[in-house]
Amino acid sequence: MLFDEIVDKAVAAAIGWAAKKGEIMKTFALILIGILGLAAVAQADVYIKQESKRGAFSGQPEKTIVQEIWLGKDKMATIAPDSTTIIDMGLKKFLSIHHQTKSYVEAAFPVDMSKIMPEQMAQMMKNMIDGMTISVKPNGQTKKIGQWNTAGYDGNIKMMGMDMKMVFWASTDVPFDWKSYANMYTEMQKVQLNVGEKFIEEFRKIKGYPVATETSMMGMDLKMTVLEIANKDPGAKVFSVPTGYTKKDRFSAEDLQKE
Numbered sequence: 689m690l691f692d693e694i695v696d697k698a699v700a701a702a703i704g705w706a707a708k709k710g711e712i713m714k715t716f717a718l719i720l721i722g723i724l725g726l727a728a729v730a731q732a733d734v735y736i737k738q739e740s741k742r743g744a745f746s747g748q749p750e751k752t753i754v755q756e757i758w759l760g761k762d763k764m765a766t767i768a769p770d771s772t773t774i775i776d777m778g779l780k781k782f783l784s785i786h787h788q789t790k791s792y793v794e795a796a797f798p799v800d801m802s803k804i805m806p807e808q809m810a811q812m813m814k815n816m817i818d819g820m821t822i823s824v825k826p827n828g829q830t831k832k833i834g835q836w837n838t839a840g841y842d843g844n845i846k847m848m849g850m851d852m853k854m855v856f857w858a859s860t861d862v863p864f865d866w867k868s869y870a871n872m873y874t875e876m877q878k879v880q881l882n883v884g885e886k887f888i889e890e891f892r893k894i895k896g897y898p899v900a901t902e903t904s905m906m907g908m909d910l911k912m913t914v915l916e917i918a919n920k921d922p923g924a925k926v927f928s929v930p931t932g933y934t935k936k937d938r939f940s941a942e943d944l945q946k947e
Contacts, residue, residue: 739753739913740911824843835861
């Protein structure tokens, strides 16, 4: 899962509560984008390499990171430079590992994000999720992305009176059973976001695996593009917490600061 970008605490303190609200929403938006981009497939392990480009926002420069995603039977891991997210549907648990602080947060399904985020963000996180709505519809466009033929889907997420606009470019050409992926994907959204069936039904409209997404919200733009999909052996360490890391009940601001 992609946990990405929060402004420096000193800047947030200087620009006041209203601006803080915007930064918290942007932080949540990036967390949400990560959740919406995660999936697992009930078959042999699949390796996906993808590139995420985030445009400049709130005084932060442009940033590009490369992530690795491992999809296994009932579990997945997303590995970014500063963090690793592990979701195990069999054990019904969620792990977010932060390498900078050598710590991790573990939560059981269904995950209440407001209970594991920093306390100063918790209530706003809860309000965002409780009032969140989404719509997804085909946009009639097609294009080739890398080696994959894709069809476009427009998504719009509303939370606290603000819009997150997304375009999903999905392909049925991927070398795994995308229908099994889609079923697991929607189940994972239920347990991670604790949302209702109406929310999930919108995502069932997407046919295929999203090999690219484009997201914009409050002046922040993020583009994700898949670079490689292959069958590989993940090894023993991909789905586990590194030795010596400390378990915590909540993320800290330091955990999120350089994500």
